[in-house]
Amino acid sequence: MAKLILNHLSKTFHLGGTAAVRDLSLTVREGGFLALLGPSGCGKTTVLRMIAGFEQPTDGSILLGERVLADASEMVPPEHRNMAMVFQSYALWPHMSVAENVGYPLKVRGVSSAKRQAKVLEALSAVRLEAYADRRPADLSGGQRQRVALARCLVTEPDVVLLDEPLANLDRHLRQEMEETFREFHARSGATMIYVTHDQAEAMALATDVAVMSEGRLLQMATPEDLYARPEGRLVGSLVGQGAILTLASPPGAQRQLDWAALKALYEERGMTTAEVLVRPQDVEVSADGLPATVSSALFEGERYALRLTLADGQMLRAFSRSPAKIGDQVSVVIHSGWRL
Numbered sequence: 580m581a582k583l584i585l586n587h588l589s590k591t592f593h594l595g596g597t598a599a600v601r602d603l604s605l606t607v608r609e610g611g612f613l614a615l616l617g618p619s620g621c622g623k624t625t626v627l628r629m630i631a632g633f634e635q636p637t638d639g640s641i642l643l644g645e646r647v648l649a650d651a652s653e654m655v656p657p658e659h660r661n662m663a664m665v666f667q668s669y670a671l672w673p674h675m676s677v678a679e680n681v682g683y684p685l686k687v688r689g690v691s692s693a694k695r696q697a698k699v700l701e702a703l704s705a706v707r708l709e710a711y712a713d714r715r716p717a718d719l720s721g722g723q724r725q726r727v728a729l730a731r732c733l734v735t736e737p738d739v740v741l742l743d744e745p746l747a748n749l750d751r752h753l754r755q756e757m758e759e760t761f762r763e764f765h766a767r768s769g770a771t772m773i774y775v776t777h778d779q780a781e782a783m784a785l786a787t788d789v790a791v792m793s794e795g796r797l798l799q800m801a802t803p804e805d806l807y808a809r810p811e812g813r814l815v816g817s818l819v820g821q822g823a824i825l826t827l828a829s830p831p832g833a834q835r836q837l838d839w840a841a842l843k844a845l846y847e848e849r850g851m852t853t854a855e856v857l858v859r860p861q862d863v864e865v866s867a868d869g870l871p872a873t874v875s876s877a878l879f880e881g882e883r884y885a886l887r888l889t890l891a892d893g894q895m896l897r898a899f900s901r902s903p904a905k906i907g908d909q910v911s912v913v914i915h916s917g918w919r920l
């Protein structure tokens with residue numbers, strides 16, 4: 580195994596058309612779990628299909644370690660890349676049992692029946708489906724089918740596992756359960772995984788690294804923690820986690836993490852040049868002596884109220900509150916921390 584390198588990768592489907600992927604460079608470390616995150620149409624699937632070998636780059640190259648998998652002039656066919664792809668639709672054979680489905684890629688490769696059986700059992704136990712070996716896919720739940728698809732990709736011991744929105748068809752409860760399965764699968768297989776999703780919570784929960792894309796470009800790649808705490812630019816800031824973006828007077832210097840004293844001063848200054856500052860709801864304290872605000876919406880979430888607040892100048896903030904609040908309430912807020920985008 581080795582790291583996967585995307586080097587100035589571009590893809591244009593039609594001559595003279597707009598590029599689906601533009602000059603995208605990133606490295607997925609060996610055994611890493613990368614989520615490709617971005618809105619619909621931003622080019623995530625096209626990146627995944629280029630890595631799998633279903634599309635050829637128009638420009639740039641893809642390398643697995645030292646080995647060039649594809650560039651604009653040549654390309655290693657998908658079956659010679661030792662990668663496995665898991666789709667939303669599972670793509671299981673309905674007429675085969677679970678065990679036969681899982682063992683099929685080995686059968687195609689001419690692996691002996693005894694060896695196949697052992698590998699199939701091992702893969703099924705990795706996704707906790709040993710007891711279902713003789714069932715047909717039609718007799719399984721959506722989550723179980725997805726686990727069969729995962730087991731089928733595990734048997735071939737791929738270097739890289741590619742997942743294209745694999746949980747999109749599942750309900751919320753099952754998604755959480757499957758997230759756990761994916762994490763476990765990643766830990767057990769040691770495979771490098773690349774996971775396409777437009778769901779930021781899913782990307783953050785699963786991956787060791789998240790690459791945020793927009794309009795074919797890579798905006799930022801970082802660990803989930805870093806992406807949340809230090810997003811680069813408005814798009815990443817609004818896509819990852821909850822928060823509100825305030826327009827304040829531009830702070831002097833290059834400092835990006837701003838405390839209450841700085842934020843208050845910048846809010847009141849109304850300078851000529853402005854800066855955008857991301858404020859997370861947990862950094863807003865309601866009922867502390869600070870800026871006057873009006874509650875514009877209050878949503879009871881069980882353990883707390885999620886509030887939208889309107890400041891005196893009309894700007895919006897999000898906050899959490901333990902005590903009940905209702906629309907129209909006048910409050911005072913302190914913003915403990917903000918991140919200059």
Ligand SMILES: Nc1ncnc2c1ncn2[C@@H]1O[C@H](COP(=O)(O)OP(=O)(O)OP(=O)(O)O)[C@@H](O)[C@H]1O
Binds near residue numbers: 593617619622624777
């Ligand atoms: N085979 C194709 N021929 C022409 N254009 C294509 C083709 N595949 C994708 N595109 C275009 O490339 C752009 C990126 O598509 P892609 O499917 O990679 O986006 P995505 O981020 O995966 O979106 P989604 O989340 O909706 O699947 C889109 O504008 C799409 O219309």
